[in-house]
Amino acid sequence: MNLSFGLYLILNTVAVLLVAPLFVSIIKKVKARAQGRSGQSVFQIYFTLAKLLKKETVYSSHSSWVMRLTPYVSIAAMLVAALFVPLVFVPEPVGGIGNIILLLYLLALARFFMALAGLDAGSPFGGMGSSREMSISAIIEPTTIIVFAALVFVFKSLNVFDMFAASAAAGAPSTPTLILLAISLFIILVVETSRIPVDNPETHLELTMIHEGMILEQSGKNLALMELSAAVKLTLLMALLLNLIVPFGLTTTLAIGTIAVAAVLFVLKVTVLAGIIGLFESSMAKMRFFRLPSLFAMAFFFSTLIIIIEVFA
Amino acid sequence: MIDPALIQSVIRILFAVVIVTAAYIISTRNLISLVSVYAVQSLTLVFMALALWSLEGVTVLLGIAVVTFVSKVLVIPYFIASIQERIRIRRDIEFHFLSPTTSLLLSMALILFIYIALANILEGTPARESLFFFGAVIGLSLMLMGMMVTFSRKRAITKVLGYLSMENGVLLFGMFVTELPFIIEFLIIIDLVILVILTTILTVGLDSTLEEYHQRLHRFHLVGDTEDGP
Numbered sequence: 170m171n172l173s174f175g176l177y178l179i180l181n182t183v184a185v186l187l188v189a190p191l192f193v194s195i196i197k198k199v200k201a202r203a204q205g206r207s208g209q210s211v212f213q214i215y216f217t218l219a220k221l222l223k224k225e226t227v228y229s230s231h232s233s234w235v236m237r238l239t240p241y242v243s244i245a246a247m248l249v250a251a252l253f254v255p256l257v258f259v260p261e262p263v264g265g266i267g268n269i270i271l272l273l274y275l276l277a278l279a280r281f282f283m284a285l286a287g288l289d290a291g292s293p294f295g296g297m298g299s300s301r302e303m304s305i306s307a308i309i310e311p312t313t314i315i316v317f318a319a320l321v322f323v324f325k326s327l328n329v330f331d332m333f334a335a336s337a338a339a340g341a342p343s344t345p346t347l348i349l350l351a352i353s354l355f356i357i358l359v360v361e362t363s364r365i366p367v368d369n370p371e372t373h374l375e376l377t378m379i380h381e382g383m384i385l386e387q388s389g390k391n392l393a394l395m396e397l398s399a400a401v402k403l404t405l406l407m408a409l410l411l412n413l414i415v416p417f418g419l420t421t422t423l424a425i426g427t428i429a430v431a432a433v434l435f436v437l438k439v440t441v442l443a444g445i446i447g448l449f450e451s452s453m454a455k456m457r458f459f460r461l462p463s464l465f466a467m468a469f470f471f472s473t474l475i476i477i478i479e480v481f482a
Numbered sequence: 483m484i485d486p487a488l489i490q491s492v493i494r495i496l497f498a499v500v501i502v503t504a505a506y507i508i509s510t511r512n513l514i515s516l517v518s519v520y521a522v523q524s525l526t527l528v529f530m531a532l533a534l535w536s537l538e539g540v541t542v543l544l545g546i547a548v549v550t551f552v553s554k555v556l557v558i559p560y561f562i563a564s565i566q567e568r569i570r571i572r573r574d575i576e577f578h579f580l581s582p583t584t585s586l587l588l589s590m591a592l593i594l595f596i597y598i599a600l601a602n603i604l605e606g607t608p609a610r611e612s613l614f615f616f617g618a619v620i621g622l623s624l625m626l627m628g629m630m631v632t633f634s635r636k637r638a639i640t641k642v643l644g645y646l647s648m649e650n651g652v653l654l655f656g657m658f659v660t661e662l663p664f665i666i667e668f669l670i671i672i673d674l675v676i677l678v679i680l681t682t683i684l685t686v687g688l689d690s691t692l693e694e695y696h697q698r699l700h701r702f703h704l705v706g707d708t709e710d711g712p
Contacts, residue, residue: 345494352502463509466583470505473590481597 173423177260178252185251188436189400190214192407192443199447200371218393226389231291239286240387240394246279247398247405254405255412257431259333259421267330269317276361279398280306287383294375298382301458305367305379308462309360312469316353319472320413322479323350333412337419346478347414349471354410356468362403364446366456366464377455404439411438489537490613496530497620500654504627507647508589509582511573513639517562520643523650524554531657542664546657553671558646561678565639576636585630593623617658625651642681649674
C-alpha cells in the first residue's frame with residue numbers, strides 16, 4: 170500500500186462522513202420548498218445527530234445481540250463501501266478495494282442486518298418493515314446486478330476505480346449508452362435509499378413505512394449510526410451515478426489544488442442531483458407495492474439493452 | 483462545417499432518447515404525460531433529420547424535418563391534448579393480454595431479435611458497420627413497440643398514440659435505410675392528421691374501451707341497427 174492510497178482512505182472516509190448528512194437535508198429542503206414550507210436549516214441534521222449521539226440507548230427487553238450489533242455492522246459496511254466509490258480523487262486500486270461485486274455484497278450485508286434488527290425487537294411494525302424490505306430487495310437485486318453488469322460491459326472492468334479513471338480521462342459521457350445507464354442507476358438509487366415512489370422517508374405511518382419501520386426500535390447513538398449509514402449510502406450511490414455520467418472535476422492526481430477544485434465541483438454536482446431527487450419525489454406519489462416491479466423493469470430494460478448493444482456491436 | 487464525428491455522436495445520443503421515450507410510452511399509465519412524451523419523441527426525430535441533413539446535405543431531409551415538426555410536434559399533440567381536456571380521463575389502467583412490465587420485457591426480446599436478424603441480413607455489406615444499421619434496428623423496434631402499445635391497451639386514445647409512435651418508427655427506418663420518397667412521407671402524415679381529426683370528432687367514444695364504444699355507437703344510432711330501441 171503506497172502513501173497516496175493511504176491518504177485516499179483517510180480523506181475519502183472523512184469527506185463522506187462530513188458531507189453525507191448535508192445531502193440528505195438538501196433533499197429535505199427542496200421537498201419542503203416544493204410544498205411551500207420554508208423547511209429546517211440544512212445544517213440542522215448535524216445538531217440532531219450530535220444530540221442523538223449523546224442520548225441514552227434503550228433496548229427492548231425482547232431484543233438480543235443482533236439489535237446491539239446492527240448499527241455498527243451497518244455503519245462499518247457503509248464506510249467500507251464508501252471507500253469503493255471515490256468522491257473526488259481516484260487512486261490506483263489496491264487489493265480487492267473497488268470491486269463492484271464486493272460493493273453489492275457490502276450493501277446486501279447492511280440490509281440483511283437491518284432487516285434482522287427490525288424483527289429482533291419484536292415490534293410488529295419492525296417485522297412489517299423487514300418483510301417489505303426483503304420482498305423489495307428480492308425483486309430489485311436481479312435488476313441491480315444487471316445494471317452493474319452493464320457498467321462492467323461498458324467499461325470493460327470490474328473495478329469501480331478503473332471505471333472512474335476511464336470516465337475522468339474522457340471528461341464527458343464516453344458513449345450514449347451511458348444516458349440509458351443513468352436512468353437505470355437513478356432508479357437503483359431511489360430504491361436502495363428508500364425514497365418515493367418506493368418508500369416514503371418522511372412518514373411513520375404504519376401502512377407505508379419500510380426503512381423507517383425497521384429502525385423504529387433504534388434509539389440514542391444507535392439511531393444516529395443508522396441515520397448516518399443511510400446518509401452515507403445515499404452519498405455513495407449519488408457519487409457512483411455522478412462520477413460515471415458527469416465526471417468533470419474528478420481527478421487522478423494527488424495535488425491539493427486539483428483536489429480542492431474537484432471537491433467544490435463535487436459538492437455542486439451532488440447539490441444539483443439532490444435538487445433533482447427532491448423535485449422528482451415531490452412530483453409523484455408513492456407507488457402501490459405491487460406496481461413496483463414495473464419501475465424495476467424499466468431499469469432492467471435499459472441495462473439489458475446496453476448489454477445487448479455492448480455484446481453484439 | 484461541423485465535424486461529422488460530432489454529428490454522429492449526437493445522432494447516437496438521439497437514438498438513446500428515442501429508446502427512452504418508447505419505453506415510457508409502452509409502460510406509463512398517465513395519459514397526460516403520454517402525449518407530451520410522444521411530442522418529445524417526434525421532436526427527437528426532427529433533430530435527427532436535421533443532423534442527417536447536415537451530414538449528407540439531402541434537402542428532402544430538411545422537408546421531412548419541417549413537416550414532422552409542424553404535424554407531429556405541434557398539431558397532433560395539441561389535438562389529442564384538447565380531446566383529453568374535454569373527456570377528462572387521466573389514466574389508462576386497463577390492458578389486453580399484456581401488462582406494461584411484460585410488454586417492456588417482450589420488447590427487449592423484439593429488439594434483440596431485430597438486431598440479430600438485421601445483422602445477418604446485412605452481414606458483409608458496408609451498411610453493417612455504419613450508423614444506418616443502428617437507425618434501422620431502432621426504427622423497426624420503435625415500430626413493433628408502437629404496435630405492442632396498440633394491441634395491449636384498451637382505451638381508444640392510447641391505441642391512437644401507439645399507432646402514432648409506430649409511424650414514428652417507420653419514419654426513422656425510412657430516414658436511415660431507404661430513400662423514402664418525400665411524397666409518400668407527406669401522404670402518411672396527412673393520413674395521420676385525418677386519423678387524429680377523426681378521433682377528435684369521435685370524442686364521445688374516447689373515454690371508453692372499444693367494447694363500450696361499440697355499444698355507444700349503437701346507443702347514439704351511429705351504426706345502422708335498430709334491435710335495441712331507446
